[in-house]
Amino acid sequence: MWRSAGVIARVGCAILALSTGSAMGESVDLTAPGPQGDLAGTYLSAGVGAPVVLIVPGSGPTDRDGNNPLGVKAATYRLLAEGLAERGISSVRFDKRGMFASAGAVPDPNAVTIADYAADVHSWIGALREKAGVSCVWVLGHSEGALVALQAGQKPDGICGLLLVSGPGRKLGDVLRAQLRGNPANTPYLPQMLDAIATLEAGGSVDTSSFPPVVAGLFAPAVQGFLRDLFSHEPARLIAEVAVPVIILQGESDLQIGVEDARLLAAARPDASLALIPHANHVLKAAPADDLAANFGTYADPSLPLAPGVVDALAGFVLGSKTTRNR
Numbered sequence: 001m002w003r004s005a006g007v008i009a010r011v012g013c014a015i016l017a018l019s020t021g022s023a024m025g026e027s028v029d030l031t032a033p034g035p036q037g038d039l040a041g042t043y044l045s046a047g048v049g050a051p052v053v054l055i056v057p058g059s060g061p062t063d064r065d066g067n068n069p070l071g072v073k074a075a076t077y078r079l080l081a082e083g084l085a086e087r088g089i090s091s092v093r094f095d096k097r098g099m100f101a102s103a104g105a106v107p108d109p110n111a112v113t114i115a116d117y118a119a120d121v122h123s124w125i126g127a128l129r130e131k132a133g134v135s136c137v138w139v140l141g142h143s144e145g146a147l148v149a150l151q152a153g154q155k156p157d158g159i160c161g162l163l164l165v166s167g168p169g170r171k172l173g174d175v176l177r178a179q180l181r182g183n184p185a186n187t188p189y190l191p192q193m194l195d196a197i198a199t200l201e202a203g204g205s206v207d208t209s210s211f212p213p214v215v216a217g218l219f220a221p222a223v224q225g226f227l228r229d230l231f232s233h234e235p236a237r238l239i240a241e242v243a244v245p246v247i248i249l250q251g252e253s254d255l256q257i258g259v260e261d262a263r264l265l266a267a268a269r270p271d272a273s274l275a276l277i278p279h280a281n282h283v284l285k286a287a288p289a290d291d292l293a294a295n296f297g298t299y300a301d302p303s304l305p306l307a308p309g310v311v312d313a314l315a316g317f318v319l320g321s322k323t324t325r326n327r
Contacts, residue, residue, distance in 0.1 A: 025085060032120070032127035034097055034105030039120055040064075041094030043132070046085045051318050052134050053084055053163065054124050055093040056117070056152075058143030061109075063100050064093040066142070066283070067302075074283040075302035076142070083311035089318055091140075092128060096120075110222045113229040118151035125158040136160040138318055141167060143257065143282065144230075150238040160323040161245035163314055166257045166282050169264030173201045173231040179256060189215045200224060201231045235261075236268040246272040247317040251280025251307065253289040255296070273317055280307035 026045045031038035042064055055064075055077045062068045066076035081091040095102040097120055098109025105120075106112070125137045138160045141149030146167025153162050168175045180186045180193050189212060196206045196219045205224055208216040219227070239246065246269055250262035259276060266274045281287040285298040286307040298304055 030092070030127070030131065032094075032124045034102060034120065034123065035116075036106055037104030038102070039094055039097060039105050039123065040101035041092050041124070042081075043092050044081045044085050044090060046088050046090040050088055050090045051138060051160065052128055052132055053089055053091045053138040053140050053314075053318065054121065054128070055080060055091055056121060056139060056141040056145035056148050057094070057096055058145045058166075061099055062096070064095050066093075071300055072283070073300045073302050074285060074298060074304070076283045076285075076306070078302075079306050080140070080284070080311065080314075083306060084315055084318075087311065087315040087319070089315055090132065092124060094124065110226055112226055114148055114151050114233055115229075117148040118154075121148060121152040122155065122158070129158055136323065138163060140165060140314070143167065144172075147172070147230075147233055147235055147238075150235055150242065151233070153242040153244060154238065156242070156244050159244050161247070161318075161321060162242060163247050163249065163317065164239075164265065165249045165284070165314075166251060166254055167248070167261065167265065168235050168257055169261030169268075170236075171231060171234055173197050175257065175261070178258075182255070193218070197231070200227050203228060236264055239265050239269045239272070242269065245317075245321055245323060247275060247314065248272050249275045249277065249310070249313055251277045251282065251284060251310075253279050253281045253287050253295060255289070255292070256282040275309075275313040275317075277307055277309045277313065280310060284310050 028043050030043050031040055060068055065078040067073050077093045081093055084091050097105040121139060128134060128137050136158050139149045139152060140163035142165045146164040149162050149164060153159060176197055177194060180190060192211060192215050199206050206219050208219055248262050248265045250259055252259055262274060266272055279286045281295050281298060283299050284306045285304045287295040287298045
């Protein structure tokens with residue numbers, strides 16, 4: 001299910017400076033300027049002069065490794081970073097504003113918009129151009145992060161290209177409707193859920209006082225402002241207006257975002273590369289598409305590797321790009 005920003009305990013950590021010319025395989029903490037405090041991330045170097053990918057996290061309280069306290073422990077972003085490093089590509093993965101080690105960036109992690117997250121992407125790009133000595137940064141957005149990457153790509157300065165992974169091709173209200181209808185457990189609450197989505201799309205507020213907890217949590221008053229903004233964006237329109245190279249990567253066993261979304265994005269941007277990965281699910285692990293329990297079971301297993309073909313497709317696009325060759 002598509003999850004809103006959520007509320008999470010604030011955790012501090014020590015931040016180390018990134019020095020230009022970090023050794024291959026070295027992982028260090030670094031920061032970028034946030035609105036009221038620093039944004040915190042991890043830089044994994046593939047050596048001096050390597051291209052750099054910025055990994056933008058998906059929805060909810062998702063940390064820099066791709067995990068969250070709601071049960072996701074797949075470590076997808078850490079595994080992506082490690083796989084890219086093995087292929088000669090450096091990366092940065094980070095905690096979103098107001099969450100985890102970026103808790104000091106804003107006082108309320110729910111008071112956010114997609115444009116705010118896109119501004120944070122550009123802050124990271126500026127920091128990396130200065131600290132890592134690169135002229136541009138590749139922006140990899142996963143799930144909701146793909147929408148953030150598309151918004152950031154409307155201002156292409158410093159962006160080599162976009163890597164859209166498991167990203168929506170429809171407006172997020174339509175995606176959420178499909179997700180809710182796809183889970184039989186939601187049947188008793190579906191009318192309330194669909195009415196709530198329609199109300200938020202129209203710019204209204206939802207009174208959740210009479211909702212059962214399973215519904216009230218999804219549409220909590222604290223996140224309704226974010227949901228109204230989220231539902232207003234049109235991924236197909238945004239990708240059509242992006243001027244940098246784009247790859248669209250989609251797992252064929254993804255139960256949250258489907259191949260239909262990838263094809264809608266590709267139709268709006270015919271020159272984009274399209275990579276459909278057999279057996280990959282939403283957290284990019286190999287999983288069956290016809291077994292709900294087994295598919296979602298991979299979300300809690302960091303020991304599982306990424307599905308075959310995921311890292312190869314992304315690395316091949318970055319390393320084969322004219323943008324990278326001419327850096």
